[in-house]
Every structure is written in structure tokens, then in C-alpha cells.
Amino acid sequence: MMDEKTGFGPKVQFEYDIAQTPDVLTARILSQEVDLAALPINLAAKLYNKGVDYQLVAVNTWGNMYLLNLGSDINSWADLKGKTIHSIGMGATPDIVFRSLLNANGLEADKDVFLNYSLEQVELANAMAAEKIELAVLPEPFVTMVISKNSGIVIVMDLQEEWYKAKGSEIPIAQGGMVVKKEFAQKHPEVVKEFLQQYAASIEWVNHNLLEASILVEKYGLGMSAKIAEKAIPRSNIRFSSAGDARKAVESYLQVLLDFAPESVGGKLPDAGFYY
Incomplete structure (x- = not known):
């Protein structure tokens, strides 16, 4: 959408900004500086449960x-016993998902x-x-960045596939989402509607035009080259x-997150008001 001439009208102009860390994004949401934000869904639930x-x-x-391994000696969950595994941020989505899968496969962190x-x-990368x-x-x-730098490193587990094996296909990993400031949505429902239509079309276009989309990723300085983006997008499961x-x-x-790590979602499931 950053590269498109949108149809919001002359009085509506979106400014896109990339927060460098989750803490920066959280602070901007707490101060209500942003009208729409993309973030982990468990963080969205946690903020909502705090009254944001x-x-x-x-x-x-x-x-x-994904779980990456230097070599090819890991073929099952049992092979991880006694190993040290690096992860980002205790309590972050990858950590919670991985620890939940460890438990589901008979291993204790x-x-x-x-x-x-x-x-x-x-x-870490x-x-x-x-x-x-x-x-x-x-x-x-x-x-993809790691694998492109070192061909000896391989993906030994697709955590999405492992999640489906452990939890069932009816519980997908709804990892990331978009939130809207309630006041903005109430004042400008048509703008929100149009934004979502264009956002959906943009995601569809990216998934069907990998090369062109990857070039735009590099053009707008989104942290990776076009070559990396072209390989990373299919494994990102963006829909x-x-x-x-x-x-x-x-x-x-x-x-599932609530049962395993209550603090990760703010101690309870968000009520119906969480959903726009």
C-alpha cells in the first residue's frame, strides 16, 4: 500500500511508519499517537485487557x-533433549509457541x-x-537471512506444522494482526472500510507477485534485500x-496462550468488544 495511489480522497492521507522495536510501538499505542497499527495479536489482546x-x-x-539447526542431527523433538536453544525475548510469541510445543511433545523447558x-x-540471526x-x-x-549467509544451516522444524500436529488444524497460529483506534473507527468508518479493502488487495497482490513485491520491500527500506524478501514472503504466511x-x-x-502463559494475553480472553 505504501507504493499505491489510494482512493481515500483528497482529505485523507495516511502516513506509514515502522517502529524499530515492540516497545516503541506499544508506547505509541498507549499514547494513542497511531490510528492503525500492525502488531502481534497476543499483544493486542494484552493491551485491550488493560483498557487501551x-x-x-x-x-x-x-x-x-521456524527452528534452525547448524547441521542435520535434529530429526525429532526427542533429539532436542539436553540441547540449548536460543530464542528472542522471554514471553514473546516465538517463545510462547515454542515452549508450548515442547510441553506438547513431552519436553520441559x-x-x-x-x-x-x-x-x-x-x-541472534x-x-x-x-x-x-x-x-x-x-x-x-x-x-532466510541466516540461510542465505550459511548453507550449512537448515530448517529442521516448521513450527506452524508442529503446532497443527499438537493442537489440531482448527487452532491456527493467528500470530499478527491490525488494530484500529476505536475513536478513529467511530469517526471515520468509511475510511477504515476502504483501508481494509485496499489492505486485503495489497496482501493478495504481494502473494501473487513475489518478484515485484520484493523489489518494493527493498525500495522502501524494510530491512532486507529484494532477493531475501522473495524467498521469505512464502514462508511468512501472510493472508x-x-x-x-x-x-x-x-x-x-x-x-492456548492463556492456558500456557496467562500474562501473554493479559490474564483473560478479550471480550466481544475486542473485535471490530
Whole structure:
């Protein structure tokens, strides 16, 4: 959408901004500086449960997390016993999903498997590529970045596939979404409607025009080259679904997180007012 002439009319102009860290984005939402924001859905639920007046309008990411290994000695969950696995941010989505999968496969964190959170996302990707660590849970596009730098590193587990095996296909990983400031949505419902229509079309276009979309990723400085983006997009599982259509999937996903790590969603499932 950043590269398109949108049809919002002469009185409506969107300004796009990329927050460098989740903390920066959270601060901007708390101060109500932004009208719409893309963020992890569990964070959206957590903020809503704290009384922050934003509603979920769409789901855009259905899981983009993978377990990388330096070598090929990991063929099953049992092979992870006694291993140290690096992950980003205790309590972040990749961490919660991975720990939940460990439990589902009979392994206990800090007893059977040791988790290390000492490195931030970029540092972790660089350390993995430099063969300073052997195992890491990373999201796209960092997965593709690492593999492109070191052909000896392989994806040994697609955490989305492992999630379906453990939880069932009726509970997809509704990982990322879009929220709207409630006041903005009430004042400008037609703008929100038009934005979502164009957003859905944009996601559809990206998935069917990988080369062109990848060139735009590089053009707008979104943190990766076109070559990396072209390979990362298919594994990112980007699909549009309105909050209403995705509500059942979101609630099922959040319920799993609530049962495993209540603090990750704010201690309870968000009520119906969470969904736009």
C-alpha cells in the first residue's frame, strides 16, 4: 500500500511508519499517537485487557516461526533433549509457541531443554549465521537471512506444522494482526472500510507477485534485500482475514496462550468488544 495511489480522497492521507522495536510501538499505542497499527495479536489482546481503546480489525500473519539447526542431527523433538536453544525475548510469541510445543511433545523447558534469551533478534540471526550457536527459533525474514549467509544451516522444524500436529488444524497460529483506534473507527468508518479493502488487495497482490513485491520491500527500506524478501514472503504466511471472520481462530489461539502463559494475553480472553 505504501507504493499505491489510494482512493481515500483528497482529505485523507495516511502516513506509514515502522517502529524499530515492540516497545516503541506499544508506547505509541498507549499514547494513542497511531490510528492503525500492525502488531502481534497476543499483544493486542494484552493491551485491550488493560483498557487501551484499540480494536482488532484484521489478522494478517498466520505463523512465520521456524527452528534452525547448524547441521542435520535434529530429526525429532526427542533429539532436542539436553540441547540449548536460543530464542528472542522471554514471553514473546516465538517463545510462547515454542515452549508450548515442547510441553506438547513431552519436553520441559529448563529441565530437558535449555532456552537462552541473551540475544536480540538481529544479534541472534548474526550469531547463528556465524556458527556461534547451533539451534535457534527465529521468524521470517531472519530465517532466510541466516540461510542465505550459511548453507550449512537448515530448517529442521516448521513450527506452524508442529503446532497443527499438537493442537489440531482448527487452532491456527493467528500470530499478527491490525488494530484500529476505536475513536478513529467511530469517526471515520468509511475510511477504515476502504483501508481494509485496499489492505486485503495489497496482501493478495504481494502473494501473487513475489518478484515485484520484493523489489518494493527493498525500495522502501524494510530491512532486507529484494532477493531475501522473495524467498521469505512464502514462508511468512501472510493472508488477510477480517477480525469478524477470524474471531473463532483468534479466540482458540489466545485460549492456548492463556492456558500456557496467562500474562501473554493479559490474564483473560478479550471480550466481544475486542473485535471490530
